[in-house]
Amino acid sequence: MSDIRTIVVVSRNQGKIREFKRIFSDYVPDVKWRFLSAIDLGLPEVEETGSTFAENARIKALAGAKYLAGTKYSGYICLGEDSGLEVDKLDGGPGVNSHRFSESGSDEDNNKLLLDLLDGVPWDERTCRYKAAIALADSTGIIAQSTGSVEGIIHTELRGTNGFGYDPLFYAVELGKTFGEASDAEKDAISHRRRAIQGLIPAIKRIML
Ligand code: IMP
Numbered sequence: 682m683s684d685i686r687t688i689v690v691v692s693r694n695q696g697k698i699r700e701f702k703r704i705f706s707d708y709v710p711d712v713k714w715r716f717l718s719a720i721d722l723g724l725p726e727v728e729e730t731g732s733t734f735a736e737n738a739r740i741k742a743l744a745g746a747k748y749l750a751g752t753k754y755s756g757y758i759c760l761g762e763d764s765g766l767e768v769d770k771l772d773g774g775p776g777v778n779s780h781r782f783s784e785s786g787s788d789e790d791n792n793k794l795l796l797d798l799l800d801g802v803p804w805d806e807r808t809c810r811y812k813a814a815i816a817l818a819d820s821t822g823i824i825a826q827s828t829g830s831v832e833g834i835i836h837t838e839l840r841g842t843n844g845f846g847y848d849p850l851f852y853a854v855e856l857g858k859t860f861g862e863a864s865d866a867e868k869d870a871i872s873h874r875r876r877a878i879q880g881l882i883p884a885i886k887r888i889m890l
Contacts, residue, residue, distance in 0.1 A: 686889050687715045689759045691727060691745035694780075696845030697762060697874070704869055704878050705885075712890065717757070724748050729763065729777065734814035735828060737763035737777060742818035750820055758824070758889065764813035764873060766847050768795070768835060770802055779846070788846050792839060795850060799835055807835040811851065813873040815881060817888075825884035829876025831855070844868060 688705075690698050698716050705714045719727075727744040731737040741761030749755050765779030775782040775791075783790035799807055810833060816826040832854050839849040841861025848868075849861030855871050856863055869875050 684711065685713045685715055687717060687757050689717045689722060689724075689745055689749065689754065689757045691719055691724060691741040691759055691761045693719050693726075694845070697764070700869065700872070700874050701760070701762075701878070703865060704875050707869065708878070708882050709885070709890070717754075719745070722749075722754060727761075731763070732777065734763040734765065734777060734812055735816070735826065737761070738814040738816040738826065739818075739823055742816040742823065746818040746820055746822075755820060759818050761816045761818065762813060762874070762877075764811065766809055766811055766851070768799070768807075768809040770799060770806055770808075792847060792850055795835060795847065796838075799837075804834060804837075807837075809833050809835050809851070811847075811873040813877040815874075815877045817881065817884065824888060825881055827877045827880030829873045829878070829880065831871055831873045831876065833860075 690701060698718050702714055702716055724745060727741050729737045731740055738761040742759045745759030749757060765776055767773045767776050780786060783794040810830050812830045814828045817824050834852040836850050836852045836859055840859040841849050843863060844860045849859055851860045853860055853871065856867055860868050
């Protein structure tokens with residue numbers, strides 16, 4: 682067997698795909714992980730019609746596996762991931778709508794809207810969490826799934842430029858700084874995505890190694 686393993690990530694978000702590569706390599710360092718994105722394979726946009734992160738993760742993984750059936754990539758495992766931010770003061774929003782929170786959906790506008798909505802809200806009421814759900818699918822259907830979360834506070838101003846999305850506003854309680862200020866290694870150690878991947882590692886080892 683070759684020491685390269687390929688996973689198709691049914692996503693166009695390069696920030697997430699970079700994190701998958703780093704975290705999988707941490708858990709299984711002997712293998713060279715190759716992640717192909719929806720853009721690499723020309724996968725059509727998948728509509729996120731689910732009402733939970735887990736549902737959307739399954740929808741993405743299954744859509745990817747269906748699309749690959751009959752192509753030269755049909756043997757590859759597809760990974761669907763849905764993640765986002767839940768803010769207590771916003772009744773759990775933006776939640777599954779995190780990527781399309783503001784009208785433009787750009788990171789800059791999403792962060793600005795979040796700051797505006799929480800204007801004047803005291804620190805101890807700005808509690809939130811990132812959540813991630815991941816599902817793996819092949820031609821037979823869903824083969825594994827997992828979730829992870831990390832607690833935070835929405836900062837009163839943008840801090841740092843690392844990461845992506847809401848990271849400059851996400852003050853991670855466990856780190857004492859925002860994910861925008863954290864190094865890749867610091868974010869990876871505690872992130873919602875890391876915790877979701879951790880739950881999948883036994884299945885990954887069983888299925889792919
Ligand atoms: P998805 O591509 O539909 O899963 O959208 C997830 C959205 O949630 C992203 O576009 C970000 O706005 C936000 N998000 C999820 N995970 C993270 C993260 O690790 N950092 C920053 N924003 C995140």
